[in-house]
Amino acid sequence: MQKAIIGKKIGMTQIFDEKGRVVPVTVVEAGPCVVTQKKTVENDGYDAVQVGFGDQKPQRVSKPLTGHFKKGDVAPKKTLKEFRFSDCGAYNVGDLIKADVFANGDKVDVTGTSKGKGYAGVIKRWNFQRLKETHGSGPVARHGGSNGACSSPSRVWKGLKMAGHLGAEKVTVQNLAVVKVDAENNLIAVKGAIPGPNGGTVVLRDSVKA
Incomplete structure (x- = not known):
């Protein structure tokens, strides 16, 4: 099953592997995300899954989006992303996607907005x-x-x-290794650096080169 999750970049640190070697990692607060909509070939012309991340106050949501969230019976979300999985049937509206969707050793592509330099x-x-x-x-x-x-x-x-x-443009870093997954705290440690500032929104998905 294809996997993807939206998260927030926390910052960089380093951890030690089982051989005692230092590994530089970027910590990402990954999810929990909720499936807010399923798109189908019959209704929309293509198969896709819309995923929301980060709670939003209801008074800050526009009327069209308020109706959109009510239709799916999900709480308002700050960030919405769409993923064209090959097996969208495995997801249903309301399903939660958590950090444990990835495991140690998985290869991921990380997409974010780079720092603006003016x-x-x-x-x-x-x-x-x-x-x-x-x-x-x-x-x-x-x-x-x-x-x-x-x-x-x-x-x-x-x-x-x-x-x-x-800067301030969409950047993808490919084929990074997942070093550690903390499902209890919704954290994923990815080896190396990823685009964007601390607090920026990033997307982790299966690596196309794995």
């Missing part, structure tokens, strides 16, 4: 090298240099790497 130049954003600081290349050695040719094609190519907004 406006950044090409060196910080794209790892460009500096220009020469002599022979008239100034006054700024950190700018992007030439943006393209002159008469042909007489424009800047789409997708050219330039200065601009850095």
Whole structure:
């Protein structure tokens, strides 16, 4: 059965494995999540499961969403995500998905929103090298240099790497190992770093490369 869960990044720490080696891990508060809706080919054109995470105050929920949650007889949730499982029939509206859906040694892909860095130049954003600081290349050695040719094609190519907004985008880190699962406290320790700040929402799902 395909598995996925929504969680909140708590932060990084380190634990020791059975051989006494230090393992850097990121702790994720994973669930409990509730299935808020099932989509089918007959009604929606595709099979999917909608999952909610994090309790929300009823007065902060819009009227359409309030009706949506009432229809599924579930409490309002802050975050809703949709998963296209191949076996959606294994899930029903109201089912709880807890941290123990994953086990030690599982491989997961973790998706989150990276930290926003604001406006950044090409060196910080794209790892460009500096220009020469002599022979008239100034006054700024950190700018992007030439943006393209002159008469042909007489424009800047789409997708050219330039200065601009850095971070605050969807990032997926693949094939991370689940080191420890604490089902009682809804915690999952994943080896290595994952995207986003502490407190950010992340999604753990089965690794496509496992």
